[in-house]
Amino acid sequence: MSNPLPFERPLASDRAASHWRLAMTDLVTDPAELLALLRLDASAKPASLAAQQDFPLRVPRPFVARMAPGDWSDPLLRQVWPAAEEETNHAGWVDDPLQEQAATLAPGILQKYPGRALLTAAPHCAIHCRYCFRRHFDYDGNSPGREAWEQSLNTLHQDPSIREAILSGGDPLANSDRQLAWLVRRLEAIPHLDTLRIHSRLPVVIPNRVTTALLELLQASRLRVVMVLHVNHAQELDADCNEAMARLGDAGLVLLNQSVLLADVNDSLEALEALSERLFTAGVLPYYLHLPDRVAGTAHFDVGEARGCELIAALRARLPGYLVPRLVREIPGQSSKTIIA
Ligand SMILES: *Cc1c(COP(=O)(O)O)cnc(C)c1O
Ligand code: SF4
Numbered sequence: 001m002s003n004p005l006p007f008e009r010p011l012a013s014d015r016a017a018s019h020w021r022l023a024m025t026d027l028v029t030d031p032a033e034l035l036a037l038l039r040l041d042a043s044a045k046p047a048s049l050a051a052q053q054d055f056p057l058r059v060p061r062p063f064v065a066r067m068a069p070g071d072w073s074d075p076l077l078r079q080v081w082p083a084a085e086e087e088t089n090h091a092g093w094v095d096d097p098l099q100e101q102a103a104t105l106a107p108g109i110l111q112k113y114p115g116r117a118l119l120t121a122a123p124h125c126a127i128h129c130r131y132c133f134r135r136h137f138d139y140d141g142n143s144p145g146r147e148a149w150e151q152s153l154n155t156l157h158q159d160p161s162i163r164e165a166i167l168s169g170g171d172p173l174a175n176s177d178r179q180l181a182w183l184v185r186r187l188e189a190i191p192h193l194d195t196l197r198i199h200s201r202l203p204v205v206i207p208n209r210v211t212t213a214l215l216e217l218l219q220a221s222r223l224r225v226v227m228v229l230h231v232n233h234a235q236e237l238d239a240d241c242n243e244a245m246a247r248l249g250d251a252g253l254v255l256l257n258q259s260v261l262l263a264d265v266n267d268s269l270e271a272l273e274a275l276s277e278r279l280f281t282a283g284v285l286p287y288y289l290h291l292p293d294r295v296a297g298t299a300h301f302d303v304g305e306a307r308g309c310e311l312i313a314a315l316r317a318r319l320p321g322y323l324v325p326r327l328v329r330e331i332p333g334q335s336s337k338t339i340i341a
Contacts, residue, residue: 005121006146007178020208024126024174028059031082038077039069051082054297055135058128063205066238075233075265079129085300086130095136097294099332106152113336116197117162119152121183122170127205131260131301133293139170153186156193164195173202177213188222196223199258201230204237207244219251226254228287232266234278245282256287259325260301261311267303269314276315276323286325291340293330305329305340312341 028034031047034057047057059080067076103110110118123139125132156162165187172180187193196218202209218225227248231237249255257279259266266272276286291308292301312327328337 005175005179006149006182007176020202020206020211021176023060023062023206023208026061027126028061028064029057031057034059034064034077034081037064037069038067038071038074040072045072045081045083047082048084048087051084051086051130051297054086055082055128055130055132057082058125060126060205062207062238062240063127063236066235068235073264074235075271076235078265079131079232079262080127082130083300086297088299089296090299093294093296093299095296097332098133098330100134100137102332106155107148109152109155111162115161116164116166117156117159118166118168119172119183120169121167121172122174124174125169125171126174126202126209129201131262131292131295131298133295134170135295135297149183149186153190156187157190160192163193164197165190165193166197166199168199171200171202172198173200173209173214177211177217180214181217184217184221184223194224195226196221197226197228199228199230203227203244203248204229204231204241207238207240210244210247215247215251218253224254225252226256228256228258229284230259231257231275231279231284232259232262233271234274237278237282242282245284249283255282255284257284257325258288258290259286260290260292261303261308261327262292262301263303265301267307267311269311269318272311272315273318276319276325280323285322288337289325289327291327291329309341 032042035042057080063076068074100110103112105111108120187196245255261267266275279286291305292298308327312324316324326339327341328339331338
């Protein structure tokens, strides 16, 4: 079983803290319940049992509340529904397309690119995105206990070329504020680190996750903090998200977004344009638009590189440069993500 992160002294008490913990324990995990909430008929498109077993349905209620009732083609629903298409095998779509096993420096630490180390700081997420490139990731083997954490942090200590620690997961904000405080303090003690990056979908799917305690921890850090959010469609952002982003921005964080280009979710000029503008309204700049990794069970989300390039060109003709994300693909063995357009 995976071990949780250790934790630091209690941080300032915070009412919102109990709200997000509650939202995390009260997720929608039963396909029948999700359909009932959306007033959809299960017989039209039954959940795939095999897909459910492989990667179970998991959606926070605030995210469900942003789905349009009665609409099977809702772009938020499509991101979480365990569909029958996932069971079809496609040549070249495999469990570990990014060869992350080979990039493991120590338990819980991956390094693929110079200067940056990625910590798998949480074994799970608040939401299960069907297209997830880590849906087959061995979290149990990469969730160190306290002692192993100390060893892994030592590995970072010993490599002065690493300037940036990236907390990824799972979702690193699935940890409690006290656990995060423990980790942030340990990272701050590594003199050659100057940047802390947090890759998280939690401020989007459960905006209450942006607690005062979290903001205090990040604002007080000597590290520059960058948060890379994950939003694929403008409809994912509501007024609560705006407020959460504003609080993160006020705390001095740099806010960026990464999306995945997904068939029938955001593969149109209108959807991508609305997404960039909506992000900008929330104080977030688009960073990457990922071509989906070739993970088994996700081929039906693939849009293709040529269509991706077309969309980026069309977007560039409509929006200022700072609202056009870079279309990227991850090619194992390269020293960075590969920019396609
Ligand atoms: C994507 C990724 C990064 C970050 O790459 P940037 O181009 O700096 O955003 C770092 N480490 C790993 C293992 C990654 O997969
Ligand atoms: S939040 Fe990110 S890591 Fe978690 S399931 Fe979704 S895409 Fe995967």
